[in-house]
Structure formats: structure tokens, C-alpha cells
């Protein structure tokens with residue numbers, strides 16, 4: 297009983313719909329829509345189970361789901377829309393979640409806004425594989441006034457996406473539909489190794505690509521060898537605030553299968569690519585390394601948690617500065633949003649100059665990752681950068697002593713991979729009070745780790761005093777530490 301109760305409680309706590317989503321409070325009212333739109337009426341059935349007649353749709357009927365999407369886009373977004381039989385039919389609440397999450401990212405000011413100049417001050421996005429439905433550009437333009445390039449490889453997608461754009465003259469100017477040539481191979485990526493053998497995946501075209509780290513885990517996976525995705529499609533002089541993608545999730549038609557409980561359509565071109573979503577998004581990551589100065593945010597939807605995990609590792613390997621993930625839940629289906637950037641995160645000067653204490657939480661840690669492991673990782677992080685630090689296992693603290701120059705060099709370096717087995721020689725003793733070798737240009741900061749609840753740790757950082765020479769870099773150092781710990785403990789435990 298207790299177990300079931302707990303499970304229910306956990307299910308209730310699962311993230312569901314974005315709070316700004318139109319359907320967050322009130323799901324679509326089928327009876328009301330049927331009363332307004334006669335074409336929708338034939339698809340609404342009523343169950344009399346339990347007294348009151350409750351409207352419902354037959355989700356296995358493609359025409360019913362398509363008509364629902366059509367009337368929702370018309371009713372709630374004033375958008376005229378249609379797709380051909382059998383093509384992927386988007387659900388509006390689900391696709392809106394991605395758009396709202398993107399809006400959160402863009403307005404978060406985590407990275408500079410002016411580093412990639414947008415067209416006439418308007419947000420500009422690139423929708424990879426916009427599909428016949430062109431759903432993301434239509435929603436993004438209508439909800440937030442964004443402008444878009446929507447790309448696709450199939451003639452049918454290009455024809456119907458163009459038709460959907462032109463049916464909405466109020467936003468048509470904001471959306472360009474761009475054909476990706478299917479007969480071209482994506483530009484070659486060099487430098488991947490498979491068991492020590494160098495593999496050149498295809499013949500190189502366009503700008504040369506940097507070698508990726510040799511320990512890239514991509515050799516475990518199938519490589520993408522389809523048409524270009526970003527590189528070769530985005531023009532040299534173009535800049536975008538973001539790219540987005542709902543990739544072909546599956547490796548084969550068999551894997552795509554048919555969910556007998558729903559009928560959202562989807563042709564093989566829409567649903568399947570060799571290597572599946574992992575290969576497709578891995579290629580977006582590789583393209584992003586080359587196009588890092590042309591986009592503020594790169595994002596993609598991911599259909600499997602296992603893909604998310606390996607893609608996040610790949611991102612850190614290629615040297616991104618930020619990774620953000622989110623979970624989109626609709627009914628019983630989960631999808632994940634993955635975002636990354638190569639821009640330096642904004643280090644808020646007001647905070648770094650004034651703030652003496654900072655903290656963050658590490659959540660969802662597996663049992664084997666306790667406070668001591670995190671403390672050891674903190675010590676390892678700083679000592680790998682050459683800073684002297686002391687771990688006090690009874691007080692759950694690490695005291696770090698550094699000069700301003702040493703801190704600056706930490707900030708200039710890429711985050712090192714935390715190596716928990718590193719040997720470190722402490723330079724001083726600490727108990728509750730600090731007793732470290734502080735010369736005049738050196739100062740100390742203390743990191744404390746507390747267990748909040750099982751699986752959740754609070755990491756606190758505090759400067760010895762506000763006038764410390766480290767006060768100007770404290771926030772930035774602490775942010776770097778947070779990224780390194782999240783990378784070590786949160787992505788690997790995902």
C-alpha cells in the first residue's frame with residue numbers, strides 16, 4: 297500500500313505542462329470546440345459512464361487527431377493549417393511546451409543577448425526538419441513574434457510547409473522555408489576513432505571541421521550519414537538566436553512501429569534516420585562546433601533518456617560552456633529538451649563583487665554519491681587547477697586558498713574533468729576556523745556540502761571576507777565548480 301501511495305505521489309510530482317502553456321490550466325474542451333466547428337463534430341464521442349456525458353476522441357483515428365490540431369491552431373492561435381494524409385500530426389500542447397521552454401532560455405540572460413545580432417531586434421530561430429506541419433515556426437511566430445528559417449529534405453514537407461506559411465499572411469513574412477538537398481552528403485567529420493582506427497565518414501565539403509576528442513564516445517554509436525543538417529544549410533552570413541529540432545527518433549520503421557493507442561501519423565522520412573535520434577543530434581552537436589559563433593543556443597528534442605545521457609557527455613567533450621536539459625511530459629510520454637551554447641555565461645558583476653555566500657543544489661543523485669564524494673570532487677577540482685585546498689571530513693568542508701591570479705587562470709581554463717582518485721598534498725590544517733597559509737595576496741573560500749534529503753545535496757560557498765582579493769571572481773569560480781559537479785554527478789547519474 298505504502299509503495300503504491302508513494303508511487304502515486306511521485307507521479308503527481310512529475311513535471312507536466314509548461315505553466316505558460318495555454319493548456320496548462322484547462323485542457324482542450326472537445327464539446328465546446330465541437331459546438332463551434334462543425335467539421336470537428338463527427339470526431340467527438342460521448343461516454344455516459346458515471347452519469348454525466350463526457351466527450352472523448354478516438355485517438356487511433358488519424359483524421360480525428362488531425363482535425364483536433366487544426367481547430368486548436370485556429371481557435372487558440374488564429375492559425376490556418378493543414379497536412380496531407382498520413383503525415384506526422386503534431387499535438388499542439390506538446391509542441392507549445394518546447395516553444396515556451398525556448399522562450400525561457402532566451403529571456404534567462406544566462407548568455408549575452410547581443411553577441412549574435414538578431415534581425416531588426418527580432419528573435420530569429422532555425423527549425424531543423426520543420427515537416428509538412430511547420431508547427432514550430434507557426435507557433436513561435438504567433439506566440440512570440442519570432443522569425444524563422446524552417447528546413448526540410450522532402451519535397452512534400454517543403455510544399456506543405458510553404459502552403460501552411462502562406463495560409464497565414466499575418467506571419468508569412470516571418471518564416472522562410474528552406475530545402476535541404478537530399479542528394480548531398482553531410483560534410484565530413486574527421487577524427488573519430490573506432491578501436492584505434494581513424495574513420496573518415498564521408499568526403500569533406502564546405503568549411504573544414506575541427507577534430508573532436510579522441511575519446512569521444514561516438515564510436516559506440518552509429519554515425520549519421522544523411523543529408524546536411526546545419527552545416528551546408530546555414531549560410532556564412534546568417535546569425536540565429538537558436539536552433540530547434542524534433543529529430544527523426546527511430547533507427548528503423550520497425551522500431552518506430554505503430555502505437556495502437558494513438559494515431560499521429562508519420563511517414564518513414566519523418567520518423568526514421570540511420571542511427572536514430574542519437575546519430576542525428578550527435579551530428580547537430582558536431583555542426584554546432586563549427587557554427588558556434590552563429591547561434592546563441594543550439595537545442596533539440598530527445599526521445600530517450602539514454603540518448604540524452606550520451607549526448608550530454610558528448611557536449612562536454614566538444615567544449616560547450618553551458619548545457620541545459622528539461623523534461624516534457626504529456627500523458628505517459630516523456631521527451632527531453634537539450635540546449636547548449638558555446639558563449640561565455642554572463643558573470644553578473646553585481647553579484648560577484650558583493651556576494652559573499654552562494655549556493656546551489658545537486659538533485660537526483662544516486663545513493664552511492666554522498667556528501668563525501670562531492671567534497672572529494674570539489675577538492676580534486678581545485679587541486680587539479682593547482683590551488684591549495686584542504687578537506688575536512690568531519691566539518692564537511694573544503695577550504696581553498698588562492699590568489700586573484702590563480703583564480704583568473706582557473707577561469708581561463710576549460711573545466712577539467714574531475715578525477716576523484718587524484719592525490720593531493722594539503723598545505724594547512726583547518727578545523728572550524730581557518731588556519732591556512734595566507735600571504736597578503738592570497739585569500740580563502742570555503743565550500744560546504746550538506747545532505748538535504750537522500751539524493752539532494754546543498755553546496756554552499758563562502759568567502760572569508762567581502763574585501764578579499766577573490767571577491768571579484770568568486771561568483772564565476774563558484775559557477776564553474778557548479779558546472780563541473782553537475783557534469784560529474786548529475787549527467788552521469790541521469
Ligand SMILES: C[S@@+](CC[C@H](N)C(=O)[O-])C[C@H]1O[C@@H](n2cnc3c(N)ncnc32)[C@H](O)[C@@H]1O
Pocket residue numbers: 384385386424425426427428429430431432447448449450453476522523524525542543544545565566567569
Ligand atoms: C519528426 S519530424 C518533425 C516534424 C516537425 N518539426 C514536428 O515537430 O512535427 C522530422 C523531420 O525532419 C526532416 N529531416 C530529416 N532529415 C533532415 C535533414 N537533414 N535536414 C532537415 N530536415 C530533415 C524529416 O523530413 C521530417 O520532416
